[in-house]
Every structure is written in C-alpha cells, then in structure tokens.
Amino acid sequence: MPPRLRGAVCSRQQSTRRTASPDTISALKDLLGVRMSTSRSVLDQHGTDESYHDVTPPDAVAFVESTEEVAEVIKICAATRTPVIPFGAGTSIEGHISAVAGGVSVDLSGMNGILKLDQENMSIKVEAGVTREQLNADLRATGLMFPVDPGANATIGGMVATNASGTTTVKYGNMKTNVLSLTAVMADGRIIKTGSKTRKSSAGYDLTRLLIGAEGTLAVVTEVELRLSGVPEAEKAMICSFDKMKDAIDTCTTVMQMGIPVARMEMMDENVVDAVNRYSNLDNPLRPLLIIEHHGSVGELEQQSRVVQEIARDFGAMDIEVASTAEDRKRLWSGRHSVWHAVLSQVPGSRGFSADVAVPFSKLTGAVVETQQDLKNSGLFGTIVGHVGDGNFHVLIPFTDDNKEHLGRMKAFSHRLVKRALACGGTCTGEHGIGIGKMDYLPMEHGEAVDFMYTIKKALDPLDIMNPGKIFYANTHSN
C-alpha cells in the first residue's frame, strides 16, 4: 500500500495564533516606512469585511505598491512564520480578510494601475487593487467592458480570490472564464506568471484556475490580465411577476433549456419586492419578480425577447414590462441594485447575512420553494434573490448582534439551506467562497477530495503563512 496522504477532513483545529513579532514589524517598517501601519483604526478596518463574522484585526497593515514589495513582505513574514492576509476592498462576505491567526494584512488597494490595454486582443492587464467600477470607467471610451459584476465594488484581486461572478455570469462566465493570466507571489516570495494572453492552451497544469478561488491561501495575486467583451450593440430587458415562485423559476429553466441567449436572469421573491417598495417608495405588486436581459444586435434582441415573453406568459407572467432605452433599463433594474440596502433598512441598525448556494437546474424550483417555506417556519425575515440562470441563489437576512436567539435561528436556517443544496448535488457556495464561514461544509461537499486540496496547500505553502485558517481547518497531524 502506498502511504496515505494525511488529510484535513477530520480535524477541526483552528490555526494557532502567530502574532507578528517586533522584529517582523520593524523589518516591514524599514521596507515600507509610513506605508506600514499598526494604528488601531487601520487594524480594525482591515479585520472587517461585509460579512456577519466577528472582527479579527491583523497585527500590522502593509500598504504595498508593487509586486516586488509584496515579495519582500512575504519573505519577511516567512522568516518568522507570520501569516500574510491579502486585502483589497474589504467586500468579501465570508471573513476572508479576518486575521484569525494574527499576522500582516497586505493592502493592495494602492496597486490600482491600469497596466496595459490591448484593444486588438480584447484584453487588459491591471494591478490587483483596481476596482471593478474603476476598470469599467476606464474602459468607457473603448467600446469594451469587463463583464463580471458581483454587485459590490470589489477589487479585481479580490474577485480572483473568491472566483467572483454575478448577474451577467449566465452569459459572460465568472472569473475563471475571464482571466487570461496572473502575476502572483508565492509563499517563498518568488514571483510567477501563470497562463498567457491566448484564448486557449494545453501547456501544463492550470495554475491560473488553481489560484482563482484559492482565497489567498496559495499566493498573493498582484496583477491580472483580463479578457474583455465588446459592449453589446443593444440591450433589452424585461420584468414581469408571477403568482407563484415555482412559475417564475420554471420560466427560467425553460428559457435555459431552449438555449435562448440571456445576458442576465434575476429572480426576486415577494419579500424583496416589499423591501424595495418601502425603501424606494414604489408600489410593485407583492409577487415574485423576474428580470431577464438580452445583449446583442437589435434584430437578435427583438426575436429573443419575443420568445422569452411567450414562455413567461405560458407560465402565467403578469405585468410584463419591456425596456430598450438605457434610461428605462436603469429604472427597471434599480430595484434589483438596491436590494442589499433595501433589505437591511427593514431592520434598523442591522447587518446583513447572505447565504449563497447553487444547485443543478433541475433542482432549482424545489430548492427555492423549500427555502421559502423554511424561512416562514423559522419565523425569520429573509429575502431570496437569485442568479437563476446559473442555479445560484442568495438569502439575505438582516440581523443585529445583540439578538442571540435570532442569530441562532438564522445559523440553523443557513445550515439547513446548505444541507438542502448539497443533498441535491449542489454547492455550499456559488460565488462567495469558503472563507471562515463554510469550512465545515467543504468536506461535506467534496469528501476525500479535500485531502488532496490540502495536500496542494501544504506543498505550495509549507509554512502555512498564506491566509491561514481559511478554507481548511489547520491539521495538527500534518504540520
């Protein structure tokens, strides 16, 4: 028998705390001068993301300005086994930037340079700290766009870390589809370049797609070459409502199965509609809504939109409204874009919890309907929005830290939701990542495969300094 690889699945031990030593802090100070901070407010800000997780600030924050500086920071940290936690915009929602084992937060927001636009090749190279909105503003005059849109104004580096996606993924794909190559600093401080500018390659292991979604646990990504898409000639959106959620989702699955091209396909339940109505003083009927958008030539959109309307009517769609002008589309989408704030505004002083599961299409209707019922049974106020074209949906629940009983019910609900998704062949996270919030579920979803993920982690980061305590529980046996 070959030696069995020893795995992470059974152990639940957290990473031990490895506080940055005075020597480490001093070496970083020598390297970065005033761009190294240990001020309380800076530390607290870098331990906080948009999640429901507790604040765990780092011991120091390094505001880096180049790939080479990141490499130096990692070498300094590696010398004392000090954890390195990459930080972009702080918009992650599973505690990815939390310094659970102490260490140094590497803030890449200053690395926000657009390095090279290649219009002919429809690609652009940017530093990891460039935000999505900055990038698209920069592209405005080119007729090109970067289509991945997770909602938040995340950095491109952060979007790489969590394999971000969003409303447009049904047409344009997620980060794995839209990243051509990466520059990354590995755990030993060496700088590598993965992938290439070509649209395809079969040359060696796909380190690009290994690092995308690795949540900073294997490398710090410093530069990203992105595939761009042409701004569509025309866009057309349709909104409609249904008596029952089932009819809304059956409309979606039919559209997908018929292969009708859609650029976005979003579902909102009646609770979302209610919240948006109150927040924005609207009077949409309190029924599940569907918004479907097409991108293409005017002629294509006409035809696609007509077929989709027919399908929707077959499932009993009401109040169908179609928007072709930019202004009308903006109005039509405004409700969807304000969901997060609208829902939180329903509970004063609340923060938001966002569940994030994806299931196979064939299971989507059942999973959403059961989840609605579960919310009701749990006596929880929660709202469901879905990137239904991808089988992915979120449940947004506002909560306050002082109401422990409510928190408990919320966590129990979330647990049942993930179990429900896994039971029908789904995933515990469609786009938010594992972070510290879903570590229990990774082995439930992937079984022994997690051992091999962890084997890769140990091989590439033998000192366990790269964002430790995320994705996997530390394994005392294997250190």
Add this chain to the structure above:
Amino acid sequence: MPPRLRGAVCSRQQSTRRTASPDTISALKDLLGVRMSTSRSVLDQHGTDESYHDVTPPDAVAFVESTEEVAEVIKICAATRTPVIPFGAGTSIEGHISAVAGGVSVDLSGMNGILKLDQENMSIKVEAGVTREQLNADLRATGLMFPVDPGANATIGGMVATNASGTTTVKYGNMKTNVLSLTAVMADGRIIKTGSKTRKSSAGYDLTRLLIGAEGTLAVVTEVELRLSGVPEAEKAMICSFDKMKDAIDTCTTVMQMGIPVARMEMMDENVVDAVNRYSNLDNPLRPLLIIEHHGSVGELEQQSRVVQEIARDFGAMDIEVASTAEDRKRLWSGRHSVWHAVLSQVPGSRGFSADVAVPFSKLTGAVVETQQDLKNSGLFGTIVGHVGDGNFHVLIPFTDDNKEHLGRMKAFSHRLVKRALACGGTCTGEHGIGIGKMDYLPMEHGEAVDFMYTIKKALDPLDIMNPGKIFYANTHSN
C-alpha cells in the same frame, strides 16, 4: 529566507525505467484474469499513438472495467513504484501514452458506459472510455449534443487529459468549459469526486480544472460529467477564398473584435486546398480559404451571416458560397474534415507531424504569414490549418522515418515555430498538450511557474508513478 522549493526547470533527466516486476504482473493477473495482457501485439499497440514519436510499449496492459478496478491496479503498481499509463483511444499526438519509464498501460476503452443522462439539467455522466462519436450518436434523439470536437474520435477521458478543443471551441469552449465534475483515482488508489453538477461554485480549489490537461500525471480519470448544449435550431456556413492569407485572417480578427457570434471559424492555406483537391478530385481555387459557421435561430443566422459576408468582402473575399441545408454544409466542410488524410496522401507511406501553437489575436496574422515563409525557406512541404477564432493553428507535415535529413529540417522548423509563438505571448500548445514532445518548451513558456506545477506533481504523486516522464523532466534533486 523561506526554503526555496526545488524545481524541475533546469534538470533534463528522463525518468528511470521501472519495469513491471513479475510479482506486479502476477498480482494484476490475479485481479483481472484474461483482461491483463502481456502479448507483444497488445503491448506495441498501447505504446503507439498518432504522433511522430517512437513506439515505447508498456510491460503489461490492464483492461479495466470499473473505477474500483483502476484503484486496485494503482495500488498494486504503487507497491512496487511501477508506472501507470492511462490509455483511451490512442489518438494523442505528443506521445502521451508512451511507456517511457516502463510500467502498466491502463486501457479504459472497456469503460464505455453512458451512466446517466440528465436532460433537465443538460448534463450527462459517462465513463472515461466513451468516445466522442459514441456519445453524440447516443445523444442524437435528445436534441442535445456534446460540442467539443478535436477531430479524432478520442475518448472523453483522453480529451480530459489533454484539455482537448477544436473547431467549435470558439463558441462552445474547450474541455475546461464543458466538464462539470470528474471521478478520479489518485496515486494512492483513493477515489475522489471533483466539482459538482452546478454551473458554478467557489468551494475550494478547482481540482476539476487541475486534472483537465494534467495528461494523466496526477490521477486516472474514470468518470466524467459533461455539460451538454442544445442542438442549434439552425446552422449556416460560409466558405470563401482570398488572394492573401493576411486578408483571410484579418477577416477573422475583425469578426471576433466586432463580437459577431460564430460557431466555427477555420482557415486553410493554399497547400491544404491543393492537397484536398488532389485527394478528393476537386478544383477549388488555390487560394487561402476561410469557413465560418453560425449556430442559432434562423433570424439570427441570417443577420450574422450577412455581416460576416460584408466584412469578408471588405477584405477582398472571392467565391463566397453560403450553405444552409445540412447537405450543402456537409459538402462545404468535407474538405476540412479530410485534411489529415489528404495531406498524408501527398507523400506515400508517410506519417503526420502536427505543430500546434496559439497566439494572441493581434499577433495571428504575423505569426501565420511568417510561418508560411519559414516553410518555404525550409524547403518543407507543410500545410497550415487554423482554428483562427481561438488564435490557434496547426502545421501538418507528412514525413517518413527513413529520411533523417527531412526529419531534422522538420524539427528545426517546429522549434522555430514554437519560439515564434512564445515570442509574441503565445503558447507552445493550444490543444495537443505537452506529452513527451514539448517538455523543453514548458519552462520557456511558464518560467519558474513550472517549479510550482512540479511541486504539485510531487505532492500528489510522491512515488512518481502517474504517467511519469510526461510534461516534466524527472528531477534527480527532488526525488
């Protein structure tokens, strides 16, 4: 300083030969009975693929019938550090199935069961030995298809191993796009399942895309769940010719940059046209040809085809012929489909060498034109065909083993071609893989990143039994 990972880049040592011992053979015999063979002809067949590489037969062939049997074979081989070489249809062209270090060929062609079609979810689970043609024949009545088409009737497992793609990749993507999940047997005999049936997930490292393109060096893939596409409502193809290659390719890049949806976009140079004319008794004009195909609704195709024709005319296209019926399309494509045999038939008794590079769009015209000139300067008969929508092109050269001088010129040409592709940011292989033929080029393309690929290899296959001697040179320092 952290410990430097020791790498594979510098060493060029081949794997040492590790012949399967009599005990290993005997254990395999006990497991498989008559499905274990050491007959000369069976061994020779399993050391031969469609490449220009020498035949290196294995010591034994195990005709496996289940994932569990593969696991047992690997455990038996691991006990004596005997190499395990997965074998599908033998259609690879970089010596992937060659037993360069001895060992046991694991023939998966008997694992050709269609395990589960899920029409609602548009996915299908198959055993790795199912061939592409078998799969699509099986799907014929469903209105669904598996779109990846590398030309050869490869097995799905083989297509996973090399990250296969082909003429339709410009629209439907390659294997990385179209595989949902894998069942794989790892180097210690453990069976894992990667990925899930969902269209997206951010749960942990992407083992699916790590194993796709790993050429059997990390695991033996035994089952594959594939994403299917709807058979398009209609298809429309156009063929046209140009005075100059540059105009043909400029047409392609313009179509791509304008974002006009194409399902195939193939280029053939005048030498291909000449070979096809002779082979099939045709009289196509001896000029570079372009074939562009669209898939979609009748209305969409009409419009797309019109725009593409306009663009082609702007670049001086001649003899534009459009085919809408299945029969006309078949005739129009017949030349492209017969290229391999047509080219080989030009040199009696020859085998074929196929170069396979991809470059960024913006460099495609230059790379192809220079390559044509290089062929001419080298006095070589070679033909260029390209999946130009992906920036990928092949040079097919017929050769005979006895003409050493010609072989030398061919290899020198191939070397210059790869260097040319790498110099403009391209890849040494767009779809064939590294195998034993491109091992020198992997470090040229990926630099130190190869060290980290090799680190993963050593971590997941510490005994170096999984298809050793492919992708990387064995590194004496690190064993």
